[in-house]
Amino acid sequence: MTTIIPLAEIDPQLVDALLDSAFGEDRHDRTAYKVREGMDMLEGLSLAAVDQDKQELLGSIQCWPIALTDEQGKMHPMIMVGPVAVYPDFQREGIGRAMMAALLKEIQPDAPLPLVLIGDPEYYERFFDFTAEGTSGWTLPGPWDPSRLLVRSGKNIPLPKTGTLGPWKR
Numbered sequence: 001m002t003t004i005i006p007l008a009e010i011d012p013q014l015v016d017a018l019l020d021s022a023f024g025e026d027r028h029d030r031t032a033y034k035v036r037e038g039m040d041m042l043e044g045l046s047l048a049a050v051d052q053d054k055q056e057l058l059g060s061i062q063c064w065p066i067a068l069t070d071e072q073g074k075m076h077p078m079i080m081v082g083p084v085a086v087y088p089d090f091q092r093e094g095i096g097r098a099m100m101a102a103l104l105k106e107i108q109p110d111a112p113l114p115l116v117l118i119g120d121p122e123y124y125e126r127f128f129d130f131t132a133e134g135t136s137g138w139t140l141p142g143p144w145d146p147s148r149l150l151v152r153s154g155k156n157i158p159l160p161k162t163g164t165l166g167p168w169k170r
């Protein structure tokens, strides 16, 4: 049985060990880290999956405040999701889906911000309605594969066609 709890309750060293195992110790060089550089994790939207006794960390999902700056210099706030990680021994047991479902439940229904992530479209499109449609004119502060730059946005929220993603500095 898996329980979802706030990530803030987990020792940060345990989270680092999980992320190193999923993405390697050079993960900090990834473009996703540059997009949210200097930002503090959004604690209300960052979650951990633990075993029933809350003894063992099985997975984590983090969210960050970012913004797309359009050509007029206007910032459009968004939420960056990731990294999403599950320990290899516990993958394909529904933990990734459970963490994302818990996150989506926490998103404010009356003021939803677009969710952005860099990840496998085969997973995030299939289960959570993320899409690369509409992100092809966006640029990032590092290399990226356009098919993996995904967004999940309310149908009635128009997304800027062009712009640069970066930290949300007000």
Ligand SMILES: CC(C)(COP(=O)(O)OP(=O)(O)OC[C@H]1O[C@@H](n2cnc3c(N)ncnc32)[C@H](O)[C@@H]1OP(=O)(O)O)[C@@H](O)C(=O)NCCC(=O)NCCS
Pocket (backbone or CB within 6 Å): 022, 023, 082, 083, 084, 085, 086, 087, 090, 091, 092, 093, 094, 095, 096, 097, 098, 118, 119, 120, 122, 123
């Ligand atoms: C990607 C990840 C978070 C998914 O979590 P999970 O708990 O293993 O996945 P779930 O149990 O929720 O979902 C399992 C289903 O998703 C599919 N799936 C899992 N990872 C997938 C991926 N990377 N691409 C496509 N499909 C994937 C499985 O095949 C399975 O499908 P099925 O039910 O038809 O067999 C996890 O595998 C992981 O940590 N991977 C390494 C780190 C990573 O790549 N993170 C994502 C980038 S931010």
